[in-house]
Amino acid sequence: MEKAKTPLRERIIEGGLLCCGAVSVITTAAILVILLIETAGFFKEVSLMDFFADTQWTPLFSEKHFGIWPLLSGTLLTSAIAIAVALPMGLLAAIYLSEFAAEGVRKTLKPILEVLAGVPTIVYGYFALVYVTPILQKIIPNLSGFNALSPGLIMGIMIIPMVSSLSEDALHAIPATLKEGAFALGADKLGTLFRVTIPSALSGIMASAILAASRAIGETMIVAIAAGQQPRFTFDPRVPIETMTAYIVQISLGDTPTGSIAYKTIFVVGASLFIMTFSMNILSRKLVRRYRRGGS
Amino acid sequence: MSSNEAAKISVRNLNAWFGEKLVIRDIDIEIPEKQATAIIGPSGCGKSTFIRCCNRMHELVPGARVQGSIQLDEESIYDRSIDPVLLRRRIGMVFQKPNPFPSMSIRDNVLSGLKLTKSGRLKEADSIVENALQQAALWDEVKDRLNDPGIGLSGGQQQRLCIARALAVEPEVLLMDEPCSALDPVATARIEDLIHGLKDDYTIVIVTHNMQQAARVSDRTAFFLMGELVEYRGTKRMFTTPKDKRTEDYITGKFG
Amino acid sequence: MKLNTRRGRYTETVFQFLCLLAIALPLVLLVLLLADVISDTHGRLTWDFLTSYPSRKAERAGILPGLVGSIYLISLTAAMALPIGIGAAVYLEEYDKRGKLAALIELNISNLAGVPSIIYGLLGLELFVRIIGLGSSLLAGACTMTLLVLPIMIMSSREALKTIPQSFREGAYALGATRWQTVRQVVLPLALPGILTGAILSISRAIGEAAPLLVVGALAYITFLPSGLDSPFTVLPIQIFNWVSRPNQSFLENAAAGIVVLMAAMLLLNSFAIILRNRLHKRRYW
Numbered sequence: 001m002e003k004a005k006t007p008l009r010e011r012i013i014e015g016g017l018l019c020c021g022a023v024s025v026i027t028t029a030a031i032l033v034i035l036l037i038e039t040a041g042f043f044k045e046v047s048l049m050d051f052f053a054d055t056q057w058t059p060l061f062s063e064k065h066f067g068i069w070p071l072l073s074g075t076l077l078t079s080a081i082a083i084a085v086a087l088p089m090g091l092l093a094a095i096y097l098s099e100f101a102a103e104g105v106r107k108t109l110k111p112i113l114e115v116l117a118g119v120p121t122i123v124y125g126y127f128a129l130v131y132v133t134p135i136l137q138k139i140i141p142n143l144s145g146f147n148a149l150s151p152g153l154i155m156g157i158m159i160i161p162m163v164s165s166l167s168e169d170a171l172h173a174i175p176a177t178l179k180e181g182a183f184a185l186g187a188d189k190l191g192t193l194f195r196v197t198i199p200s201a202l203s204g205i206m207a208s209a210i211l212a213a214s215r216a217i218g219e220t221m222i223v224a225i226a227a228g229q230q231p232r233f234t235f236d237p238r239v240p241i242e243t244m245t246a247y248i249v250q251i252s253l254g255d256t257p258t259g260s261i262a263y264k265t266i267f268v269v270g271a272s273l274f275i276m277t278f279s280m281n282i283l284s285r286k287l288v289r290r291y292r293r294g295g296s
Numbered sequence: 297m298s299s300n301e302a303a304k305i306s307v308r309n310l311n312a313w314f315g316e317k318l319v320i321r322d323i324d325i326e327i328p329e330k331q332a333t334a335i336i337g338p339s340g341c342g343k344s345t346f347i348r349c350c351n352r353m354h355e356l357v358p359g360a361r362v363q364g365s366i367q368l369d370e371e372s373i374y375d376r377s378i379d380p381v382l383l384r385r386r387i388g389m390v391f392q393k394p395n396p397f398p399s400m401s402i403r404d405n406v407l408s409g410l411k412l413t414k415s416g417r418l419k420e421a422d423s424i425v426e427n428a429l430q431q432a433a434l435w436d437e438v439k440d441r442l443n444d445p446g447i448g449l450s451g452g453q454q455q456r457l458c459i460a461r462a463l464a465v466e467p468e469v470l471l472m473d474e475p476c477s478a479l480d481p482v483a484t485a486r487i488e489d490l491i492h493g494l495k496d497d498y499t500i501v502i503v504t505h506n507m508q509q510a511a512r513v514s515d516r517t518a519f520f521l522m523g524e525l526v527e528y529r530g531t532k533r534m535f536t537t538p539k540d541k542r543t544e545d546y547i548t549g550k551f552g
Numbered sequence: 553m554k555l556n557t558r559r560g561r562y563t564e565t566v567f568q569f570l571c572l573l574a575i576a577l578p579l580v581l582l583v584l585l586l587a588d589v590i591s592d593t594h595g596r597l598t599w600d601f602l603t604s605y606p607s608r609k610a611e612r613a614g615i616l617p618g619l620v621g622s623i624y625l626i627s628l629t630a631a632m633a634l635p636i637g638i639g640a641a642v643y644l645e646e647y648d649k650r651g652k653l654a655a656l657i658e659l660n661i662s663n664l665a666g667v668p669s670i671i672y673g674l675l676g677l678e679l680f681v682r683i684i685g686l687g688s689s690l691l692a693g694a695c696t697m698t699l700l701v702l703p704i705m706i707m708s709s710r711e712a713l714k715t716i717p718q719s720f721r722e723g724a725y726a727l728g729a730t731r732w733q734t735v736r737q738v739v740l741p742l743a744l745p746g747i748l749t750g751a752i753l754s755i756s757r758a759i760g761e762a763a764p765l766l767v768v769g770a771l772a773y774i775t776f777l778p779s780g781l782d783s784p785f786t787v788l789p790i791q792i793f794n795w796v797s798r799p800n801q802s803f804l805e806n807a808a809a810g811i812v813v814l815m816a817a818m819l820l821l822n823s824f825a826i827i828l829r830n831r832l833h834k835r836r837y838w
Contacts, residue, residue: 011733014647021641021653024660024706027699031671034678088575096571109575116578120760120818122789126796127585130592130804156577164575211666218668220763221789225796238749245670245763252673254765258682266767272672274667277587281666353725358650383729395719399741409727413738458723465727 020191035274038267045261051268057231057247059265065247070231071269074241078152078223079216081237085156086216087209090163094205097164098195110165115159125225133226146228146240148284155222159212164248166211169195170291172202218273220245244269302431304329305350308366312345319345320419320523323364324414327516332491332500333533334514336507338551340524342501348391351387352380354398359432368469377471385413387469388462393478396461403442405457411464424464432493433490452483457488463498470494472502477507488513504531511535517545573708586815592808602691605775610802615810617774618791621690622759622817625787628694629701630755636698637705638740638747639749644706645713645719646735665703681768689767692780696768697761701754708750710745745832749825751819756821760814761787788814812832 017261043051044174047064054067093113096107133150135141182192198205229250230242250267256262303326307391310323314327322340331369333345349362352373366373374381384495396405404411406425407533410418417424425442429435434456438449446457455475462470476484491500491513504510510517511531518528527534527543538544595612602610640657648654676696686692702774718738723733770792771786778785790808795807 007730010730010732013585014643017639017643017647018653020636021657023636023640023644023699023702024657024664027675027702028660030679031667034675035671038678078657091579092574096568096575100568100571110720113575113577118580118818119582120762120814122762122787122796123815123820124759125619126763126807126811127590129796131585131588157581160574190567202717215668220670220691223797223823225793245668248670248674249763249766252677252769253772263577265728266764267674269676270671272715274671275666277666278663281663285662292737352725353722356722356725381728381730384726385727389722389726391719391722391726393719395717395723397720397738408724409729412724412727412729414733461727463722477590547561 010026013128016162026268031257031274035267035271038264040270042199042261042264045264046052048100053232057242059262064261065267067233068269068272070233071242071244071247072272073233073235074223074227074231074275075243075254077148077235077237077241078227078243079213080239081149081152082208082216082219083213084157084295086159086163086212089156090160090208090212091165091167091205092166093160094171095193096170098187099197114161115163116158119158121158121221122225124149124154124158125222128222128226140238143238144228144240145240145249146226148227149237150276151222151226152237154226155216155219158219158222159215160214162215163208166208166288167201168203168206170201170288173204174200203287204291207284207291210284210287213276214284217280218226218277219247220249222248244273302329303327303499304369306367306370307350308365308367310346310349310362310366312342312349312363313361314357314361315426318523320520323525325518325525325528327501329499330495330497331515332513334503335501335503335520336505336510336517336546337520338546339505340522343520344473347389347473347501347503347518348525350469351384351471352387353384353389355380370427375474376430385409385465386467387471387548388465388467389471390455390458390473390475392474394451394458395459396449396454398445398447400442402438402446402449402457402526403448406460406464408461428446428460428464431463431494433486434460445486450483452479452486455479455483455487456490458478459487463494469501470500472500472503474503477505479495484509506533519546521546536542562695588618589808589811592805593812594808595806596805596809597812598812601806602813604790606773610795610800613795613803613805613806613811615788615791617777618786618788619809619813620787621770621774621785621789622789625691625694625697625765626755626759628690628781629697629758632694632753633696633701633705633750634751636778637702637751638709640702640706641709641713641747642740645710645738655748661703661706668778669761670763670767671701672696673764675699676768687782688771688784689782690785693765693768693770693785693787696764697758700761700764701758704754705755709743709756711746712746712750713739713744716742729830738770745828749829749832750823752828756818756825759781759787759821760789762787764794765790766793784806788817 050066051068054065055069056065056067057070058065097109101109128150132154133145133147136150143149177198178200179192182196187195224241224246227243227246229242229246230240231242231247232239234241247269249292250268251262305327307323307325308377310320311318323346330511335346337343345354350366352408353550354360354362362374368386383552397408397492400408400454403425406428407418407421410424417435429438434453446454449457476487480485488509491502514531516529517531517534519526521542529538534543535547601614602617602619604612605616607613644654644657673696676692679689680686680692680695720733720738720742724738766788770790771784772790774784774786792807792810792814795803795810
């Protein structure tokens with residue numbers, strides 16, 4: 001028999017394919033290293049105390065303040081509004097798809113709902129600024145032209161599909177025997193839904209909400225267009241604010257010399273953003289794994 | 297086995313695992329050249345795993361493992377120096393469900409082994425196609441539509457196409473893993489006829505859960521049960537005077 | 553006890569209606585808003601708009617550099633992301649299934665898929681623009697976008713590879729084909745339509761991305777077409793962003809017209825992907 005010489009060609013190809021896969025590992029490593037180095041550089045010039053305790057963020061002014069709270073509050077505010085919209089709407093949508101809709105209807109509605117997530121965020125930003133804010137101003141008289149409310153609402157609509165699709169998976173994973181058990185005890189459909197199905201799917205629903213929140217926190221263009229560029233430590237949804245992402249855009253639009261403190265701030269803000277979204281994504285995955293293990 | 301029959305494949309102390317699960321244990325068996333050997337046993341007894349060890353397909357499953365020795369013409373196929381890819385060109389295989397390549401024509405399916413491996417024999421493509429299809433008793437049915445997709449044939453024809461495809465590579469051994477289990481009785485009969493003819497040129501190992509089939513096509517039969525080889529004898533003797541009680545119970549239909 | 557009273561029947565119907573409303577409302581809203589955008593273009597959407605450069609006068613401004621920039625950027629991104637994405641998917645599905653290295657790669661991919669796009673912008677700014685020294689060029693932008701779309705592309709390619717039944721691979725192996733011969737000649741041709749469908753969908757997402765490219769330094773106002781890989785550039789969404797941020801009402805008309813162009817481009821790509829998917833389903837034999 002011909003002797004084995006796992007042809008060199010085969011090995012080279014396998015090596016090449018492995019390199020393609022390794023790109024993702026390198027990307028992760030590069031993100032971590034870059035954020036870490038620039039953040040370290042930033043904290044050489046600014047103390048941790050100033051970053052976490054100061055309530056002003058004015059790195060471009062002559063009197064510089066580097067307190068993260070204004071950007072953080074802006075980010076949390078818009079995201080909270082988005083979740084307040086997306087969680088109930090997405091959950092109701094998920095309940096409809098998994099409990100009420102016929103299979104055919106479900107198969108048609110799901111991709112249509114996904115369209116909401118496919119619209120470019122720049123378009124949503126335009127909607128928020130040009131349509132939603134003026135309409136809201138008629139209802140809330142002292143609403144500013146830039147505010148947290150309008151982009152928050154629009155962002156909520158954008159992330160509905162994210163909530164609904166994960167929640168639907170979670171509701172779907174509840175074994176039929178559990179529901180039948182409730183029916184057999186005389187519970188009606190709604191009773192079963194609210195006392196058995198939803199509580200059992202709770203960890204999956206939470207996972208969807210957390211993932212959607214993480215998406216809202218990282219969302220950029222909607223808030224950059226419609227929320228304003230005024231970092232202020234407030235939870236008032238009517239006034240202009242600035243989110244972390246919008247701040248990065250603001251600095252990017254200007255001519256910021258490499259190595260300056262302003263340049264470093266975008267990496268510090270980026271690092272904070274990364275830590276927040278990363279830990280939320282991990283938490284969400286853990287919750288999903290829990291219901292997959294326990295549910296089915 | 298009588299001494300004038302040369303063993304084509306000889307297996308010693310063969311064990312195979314899926315992950316932690318030992319699926320065949322301590323198999324010793326000699327498979328004679330240019331005869332048909334049937335492997336029978338209830339499902340899950342390890343008979344498919346056994347033949348997949350013979351062409352080193354078992355190890356392709358993630359987590360699968362093999363221990364022991366299998367010799368082909370007195371050469372150990374699990375030796376470090378053996379390339380499983382080259383080995384598989386000497387030991388052909390036909391699967392349970394016909395699996396002609398869906399994107400290829402009948403002709404290309406027959407040639408697929410040569411094309412995949414970029415064989416120099418492609419120069420004689422036409423005669424190879426005719427030859428292989430003749431051997432697989434499919435030529436007369438398809439000679440006028442060689443460029444039609446292979447997937448358009450009936451199940452039985454597809455299976456014979458897969459046999460032709462395996463023969464085109466000119467193997468010495470043909471492993472058949474329940475080749476008729478997805479076919480109707482008529483198609484099954486055709487494949488069984490075919491096996492009778494192929495015995496003259498090839499060493500055939502056929503896994504089947506159908507005892508009548510084993511009795512019809514094979515010269516020797518091995519009975520597997522729960523991963524072990526219970527009995528291995530000439531087919532006639534096996535079905536008339538089984539030695540082991542478990543064999544007797546199985547072939548008389550008491551279980552399985 | 554009476555068995556014929558349909559307790560809670562009424563509330564159930566109301567609740568079901570509420571659920572349906574949660575789906576319908578945002579969709580209706582989206583349709584209304586899009587209709588508004590189209591009416592807001594006030595006839596700005598002309599051939600001249602597509603073929604003109606931006607201008608300080610809103611009514612003379614066009615979207616050509618953004619359109620061409622988007623096309624260049626997306627083509628470059630696809631040219632880089634497609635081979636790497638397919639390669640990684642093939643490695644994970646066909647070579648190292650359940651291996652330790654594969655597990656590490658998979659973990660990274662699922663984490664990267666959740667990283668906000670603007671972080672990729674920071675990565676691109678530091679890595680491609682500064683360290684590698686590409687500057688704020690078309691190539692730097694395309695490299696950044698490649699890293700951004702890779703996780704989705706790998707995931708969708710893997711799904712496509714997963715649909716190919718194991719029996720075809722085994723058939724090829726049993727004929728003495730090597731792993732690569734099997735992948736290249738049996739698995740990939742069967743999986744390619746599925747892979748391409750997923751790739752087009754992820755690329756069409758990338759067309760709408762503005763944030764990472766802003767960070768990498770794509771210009772918001774540009775009056776020439778990119779001349780090469782090292783050229784400065786802009787893309788449709790950034791051009792739109794530039795017009796939206798101006799207080800002048802007539803620039804908003806330009807933004808609306810730009811949005812229509814952007815949405816039309818995405819619609820075009822998506823319908824292409826859907827056609828491809830339908831043809832794939834028709835051709836599926838297993």
